[in-house]
Amino acid sequence: MLAASFGIFMITAQSSPNIALIKYWGNRDDALRLPAADSLSMVLDFPTVQAHIEPATTFTVRSYDHAGIEKPQNEASMQRLKKHWELSKQFLESIGQSQGIPQEVSITIRSGIPPAIGIASSAAVFSCLGEAYGALVKGKALTREQVSILSRIGSGSAGRNSFGGYVALKNHGEGIGSAYGRQIVDEHHWLLHDIIIVPSREEKKVGSTEGHALASTSPLFKERLEQIPRRMRECIDALQTKDFEKLQRVSEEDALDMHRVMQTQTPPLEYLSDATHRIIRDIEKLRKSDKLDVLYTMDAGPTVHLICTEDSRGAVETFAQQQKDCIVFKAKTGNASSIKNI
């Protein structure tokens, strides 16, 4: 969509989080957010984030939470957003697409994601911004891979939102544009649900940006990098053939492996809580006794994502609702980030 070619400069983009089946943890280049290894996720349809941008004389950001209340940006998140904009201009310049790109932009973010619930809001926010920055381009429309790069520069996992369904983020060579998304199968191929159990809503103490930068201090990191190509192959095959058992085996193996790396890096990061471990144990028992197609996975927090098939959804939802002192959210396979107006 070429906003600038119509002389229209107010752009609204929409996106949602994704949940990784093969996790991204650690970078080969922290400043450019180039991941150390490939990753793969399911894009979710809920909750959504909208970003509205327009050219401005100074870079400004206003942000509103899920209740519509303005949430002032702290210094660190302001710097991250500004750096993302600067790197985005640098990338557009490097591909000869900087004509018509304003010097600065004014951004308004409206997030439907409740804070600290273990759903990656950064993926939704930065994929929204990547989508919006891409629509500023005056020349030939960007490819979805180029939009993915614009998103990835802000948050590695955001690079997996520029396609719908199941998306890999893959490394290709060197430089700012050398990691981008590729669709494995689209959102119509296999409907899966993500029943999200949130045991705690405390803000996490160490965010993923700091965590990625120290991943290589774990003695298990090298072995993790060696295992990922095989896991990627198995995960892709499981998705293409809709083999749930295979998907379950490989994604749980990878999630637990990522957490072992986190726990053994310096300083160690322990994101999982007693409640997380209890939920995992109980779902393992239930899956066996009731023959359910359900798998668990956790990102940088105690929240447990229970990914299941349509047939197993009812039982998994009932299990989730029975968890004491937990909040439950429901999402399913979703679409790519997109432009809403212009």
Ligand code: PMV
């Ligand atoms: O995109 P980031 O920097 O927020 O990193 C995401 C890291 C994990 O959520 C833990 C894993 C993943 O692949 O989404």
